[in-house]
Amino acid sequence: MSEEPGIIFTRWRHGVDLPMLLREASDSEETALLLDALHTSLFAKALGDRRLVLLSQLDQNFVEDLDIGHAETPDAINRLIQQSESACVLHEANRLCPTKS
Numbered sequence: 001m002s003e004e005p006g007i008i009f010t011r012w013r014h015g016v017d018l019p020m021l022l023r024e025a026s027d028s029e030e031t032a033l034l035l036d037a038l039h040t041s042l043f044a045k046a047l048g049d050r051r052l053v054l055l056s057q058l059d060q061n062f063v064e065d066l067d068i069g070h071a072e073t074p075d076a077i078n079r080l081i082q083q084s085e086s087a088c089v090l091h092e093a094n095r096l097c098p099t100k101s
Contacts, residue, residue: 004058005066006036009043013066018044053080 004010008025012018018040025037053069055077063070071077081087 004062006032006040008033008036009040010066012040012044013068053077 008021022037025033053071054063055071060070
């Protein structure tokens with residue numbers, strides 16, 4: 001990931017109530033805001049209470065400020081996988097968008 005997340009995602013990770021953020025976004029006519037709300041909602045549902053670590057070119061402090069672990073290299077991810085009882089790696093997860101088939 002090389003781009004900062006949208007405002008809905010960022011505010012949610014900073015502790016703002018997600019349903020409130022989604023209502024605000026739905027009242028908006030901004031396509032980018034609505035898309036950010038959709039992605040944030042899907043992300044929140046998938047994340048649940050799991051721990052998230054992001055392999056990213058973003059600044060470590062910025063990522064950790066979102067309450068997300070930061071990994072600088074693929075080797076760091078491999079070490080986490082080896083230490084974990086279970087893990088899921090989503091390659092290019094920032095590009096994933098679920099579709100109904």
